[in-house]
Amino acid sequence: MPVKFYLHNKPAADGRRPIYLDVRWGRSGAGSADKQSRLRTATGQSCLPTNWNDLRGRIKSAEKGYSAANNALVKLEADAGNAIERAQLDGVPLEPAALQTLLKPAKAAKAARKAAAVKPAPAADPSVPRTMAGLYADWQRARRARLSPKGLTAPQGLITRLEAFRPGIAPTAFLPDADGRIPVLEEFCTYLVEEATMPRTGRVGMQNNTISSYLKLLRRLLKFGRQPTDAIEDTFLEDVEREALSYAEVMAFYAHEPLDLKEGSTNAGSRVAIRDVFVFNCLTGPRYGNLATLRPSDLKLEHVDGTAVPVLEYVQHKTRRNKRKVRVSLDPVAYAIWQRYQGQLPVPTNQTMNAGIKTIARSAGLTRPVTVVRGIGTQRLESVVPLWQTISCHTARYTFVTLQYEGGNDIVSIQESVGHAGINTTRHYLKSRPTQRHAATLAAFNALRQREAP
Template identity: 30%
Template sequence: MTIQFERRADRPDSAGRCVIHLRAYFDGLRLRMATAERCLASEWNESKGRFRKSFPGYQEANDSLEALAERMAKAYRELRTEGMAATPTLLKAALQPKVAVTDLPPAPLLVDLFGEYIEVLRARGFRFHTLKGYKTAHNTLIGFAQARPKRLTVADYDAAMHDELLGHLRDVRGAAQNTVASLVKQLKPFLAWAQENRGQTLAVNPAKLRVEWEDMDKVWLSAAELTQLETALLPSNLVKVRDAFLFCCYTGLRYSDLTSLHAGNVKEWNGERVLKLTQTKTRTGVSIYLSAPAAAILDKYAGTRERLLPSTANQVMNRYLKQICRLAGVEELVEVVETVAGRIMKRPVSKWELVTMHTARHTFATQSLLRGMPVEVLQKVLGHSKIQTTMIYAKVVEDLQHQTMRRIWDGAPAMTAGTTAKEAVCMVEPAA
């Protein structure tokens, strides 16, 4: 048996200290377990696998590592002597102190540890929307735990319990596949954290929990539908929502960025105006040319409020948008594909029922590609860190596919006949 100690550098605490792990190699197997020690990189000697003198109480800490290695080797020898095959599970169990069951404190509940984990993420600087997703997962786990007759701890969460949770999500809560996948995605790092940072024994390997995402068709508006929205006669209470939505169609802004626009985001460029802002979701800086329709909406509300454009709660705007699109005649039938009780269900839905504020961003992306904007330029405007994300829009632009085939086979122009300069609303700031 070979025993080594290493400092894991991938999950530092708030002070930058990382856990010291024991690694044991025996009979073609490998065991890795966390010790109770933590230190900074400057306090650890990698080549020797021991603490440096700069670590407070380094001698006692190194003696503790030596004692742990001796206990591991002794447990391995005893198992071999008894004719038992040594396994990582048996060796870990042998190292546990023999404590009477009555002396053990009750194991913390899984939902309580998950709440603690969220606070840890907050302390580490995770962003608001990420924390919001974890809070949603936390509430879901609370509902699942309350529906069970017994208390649920991390040690209880085995493969069977995982399957029970997935069934609860689908059968009781009626969750869609991507909602289920999102919770599993958040559960995996939590379980790893509970094991490595809170010393919890796991009954399942987090890395083996599968996350299966379902591709969802993106909803976007055509140039003709944008014109319908521009010219629709609407009640006065819907006009501001329509204008805000159209502005996002012309610029590709997310709702979160629309609501925080201020005068400092508008800059002069070559006699025109551009938007320069840092995106709320990704903290990525973007620069967007204000086309004539976008500038006209901006001017319409100039000086009327602290923020550049009117907005209200996202849910309220989404509800109003469905009314607006219905009044504007955005009634093309689209196919909605859902997985219900394991079966693929398809049904036709009028497009106005599916429109949300985020539809504006999809519309900007697809219309930009249709008008010939290079994918690399669109990537910069949308603020995507990876071009693969932008390429998702290229895959859904069927019009572009048809136009390209028509140009190649029939010699027709790439842009749809009758397209005017006014319709080319999705423009970007040219390179200087």
Template identity: 30%
Template sequence: MCYASNAPFYAPYFFMTTQFVLRTDKKDGAGRCPVHLIAYFDGLRLKCATGEKCKPSEWNEGRQRFRGSFTGAEKANNFLELRAALVSEWWRTVRAAGGTPTMAGLKAALQPVVEAVVVVPVRRSITVLNDEHREALRARGYANHTLRQRKMLCSWLGNYERDRGELLDPTTYDLATHDRVLHYLRFDRNLAQNTVASFVRGLKVFLRWCREERGMSVPVELRKLQGKHADVLKMGLSAEDLAALTTAMLPAHLTRVRDVLLFCCYTGLRYSDVWALQPGNLHEWDGARVLRLVQTKPRTGVSIYLTEAAGAIIDRYAADGERALLLPVLANQVMNRHLKQVGKYAGLTAPVVLVERVAGQMVKKSVPKYELLTSHTARHTFATQSLLRGMPVEVLQKVMGHAKIQTTLIYAKVVEDLQHQTMRRIWEGHLGAAGSVETRAGQICAVKPTAA
């Protein structure tokens, strides 16, 4: 029962009274005594401990309350008031039912059963969290190509949720869910094996961010998320191919595309770097010119010597007047589409066997070389042609801006001519003949693009 703050606590309530007493006879080692509740029911006396303790000097016996000197006195007194109110409510119920108060009933009244609160976990879609992840990366200054990869990852996951009707939550993402997602990407969306492998790599980065930076409980072991990369054809152009491109008669709108491709073949620049070239990247060096720039992807500085053929391409478009950019580079997708036409005009029709994994099956097909021509072909061409002409791998690494020499050595593995030359020289003592790569060493830089 509730009691007035300025009156003794002992008060009748329909033949029931409650009282709080300090049991000074049960003092502990710290000098504290337990506080007991005593309830009187028309001659019946029931007593139980409240769980509170204090020193005798901290207890007001007349008011049956804790003194102000007791730490937490206000909360402790409120606790006693609540005990009294619970006993009063219980007694009212017992009396209305015609029952008799018991010790078990009193203890039950003072320790009411608290209904379990069912916490419904809030599930969050991976797609929503991925947007948050991308914005965090943007704030940290990550490059645009990384942000585009995160966006593509979000698009694939969103398509899965929409098509399968299953919400993907990082806190419930397990291996079974992962297998369903991979099956969807590989067979429903017909994504290539390396595209799926890139998806898995990006997903692992995202889930690690959820776990380590957002404190989410991600059940799956990231090392078990498998996505195998397959070796793909890294096509580079031969000296004959380059000569055919430079002399091909092209429509005016394809000439610019061809020139940009050749410029990248002579410098090894990626599309993203040649697209952003400005006059400020040109510098004089020992009577010639060099390009100095910070690459977009690895953000490393490179210095590239401009051969006569590369310089001629820059000079051709410098004649257009004041330009913000050095070369007229089109959007990458548009350029790749036009490059197929350029290759067809140049007669790059030699068959190339293309091996792909489609829906889990190895599929081999023969396609003309021009169908595989892209802006990135130029970078492979520069690497392979440089190695064929004797450029040391360490120098090639610096020119291409590779952080690790192992990346550069990949090109050495695909230079088939270089392997055959070395083996023939070692086994047969052959030093090269007319028409060999050595006698054509100057061709790549000697030819100049022919205007349409």
């Protein structure tokens, strides 16, 4: 019965990570009739990554209250072993949900009381036509146990716009006609482009990528209502150009000490961690989702020409089936960051990371003007904003590809370092600098002029 305790990759505001239990039991293999079962659940304990002994699965003595927390882990491990052994002796299969109930009876009782208190949805009146708002309410009830509160409210903007466009609109209005067109959808998109008002700015007209996200949500709701969605085509999705940082800008970001906070603030440590994680990402290039799953064992030391070179080796997960092994050597700055956190980078949530990056970049003086292009229908809108407003987590991946190419690395090696399936994707991430591009253009014409000169 393998039992393992591990730290979750999502830290709290104070940098502590929850400790989870991973237990497996049963048999596995081609000749086994029983399938192996697995339970992963929170233990209720947490600690700082630097105070966690991953080999022993225990909290180090440097953590306050480590003794009581370790005793709780020992008890949880013993309870799991006793429950599994008792089920095996009785010859009764033990399901993961049953084991979790045995380990956490109070939580199971609370969940049962909560489930009993939920009122069933009222029966639909067949004489009243179903509306999109009603479909959204049914979708929320069906997804409440699977989605976060933010995920449950994602289609709310779409429903609000639909009600403003045509109150009480029914899902059947989005069925295609004999020609395969959906006139109501065309009218709704025209309304979003020409009449919809943005609540914050008061601007009339919605950006194309926002309309594209609405169409995606509309397909999701209609699919839940068992209605065909093949005729809903998205012609509004636009590719958003991202600006890569220069090496000097990355180093300026790294050199900045984000400690200009109010006295007594607890945000200084988390901002330092955000700074380090972002710079590490710029110098190594993994996806944000893979960055949060890196482990100390992912670092290998390889000898190249008699010199030990740290190499980060991990399996890139984009989807369940799309897995690709990625290997990239670490720059001295990236290696120093890795050692500082002992291979357990304090990666926060995506939203926290993006907000922190912008705050630090602004304080570090990354104010280079950047042109941002957005579309509203067929209209092309340009605006010039400071660089820090455009930086996000994914900027680091663009930055890594661009810096590697500017440093002389070939594009095939860069493709393998970032785990792209095709080289065209890597070319998309590669951003040329305007000054270099203009200089190269003029140099090419000068070379032609000299060649043709008598």
